[in-house]
Amino acid sequence: MIEIDTHKVSLKFFDFDCPPDELTKELGLEPTRTALKGQEYYIGPENKRVKKTWKWNFWEHQITIVEKDVWIGDLIDNYIDKVFQPRQENIKKITSKCRSEFSIVQYLYDGCNPGLHFKNNRLKIIADIGAEIDIDIYMLGSEQIENKEKEE
Structure with a gap:
């Protein structure tokens, strides 16, 4: 099985009082996922699912690109703009x-080291809206792919 890199950029809100x-x-933006405080959800692969409960109200809008050789910087700039x-x-x-x-997540299976660059004007927008930045980059080599195939 050949894995394709996955790139996700999202805006999330936590712990608000309204629906x-x-x-x-x-x-004026359709969310990708929402949840209410106390609502149950599951994480993990089907054979190892773990039940959790939302600690707060949650709202998320996410753009996901599943494609090899995507420059995450272009996706970030486009999302901010x-x-x-x-x-x-x-x-x-x-x-x-x-x-x-503001969440940036990459699952990379092949290629060189990833890098991020934020231009001043885009950093000012992120700072102005008061969002925290969370960046997760997962480098998944052949060992992780083999383990994933065994779980499926």
């Missing part, structure tokens, strides 16, 4: 009442 639909309406910038004031308003996060 997630209110954030959707405020932003098309999602953050036109909604900057609305996001700030929401973030003033809860936690927010």
Whole structure:
């Protein structure tokens, strides 16, 4: 089985008091995932699933690209320009009442070391909306691929 690199960029809100639909309406942006405090969910592969409970209300909008040789910097810039910038004031308003996060996740199976670069103007937008930045990069070599195949 050949794995293809996966790149995810998302805006998340945690621990707000209103229903997630209110954030959707405020932003004019359809979420990828929402949850209510106390709602149960599962993580992990099917044979090792773990039940968890949401500690807070949650809202997320995510863009995922599954493709080899994608430059994550282009995806980040596009997300900031098309999602953050036109909604900057609305996001700030929401973030003033809860936690927010700009999340960048990569699952890489082949290639050289990944790198990230943020231009000043885009950093200013992230700082202005008050979002934390969370970056996770997973380098998955042949051993991880073989283990994943055994689990499936």
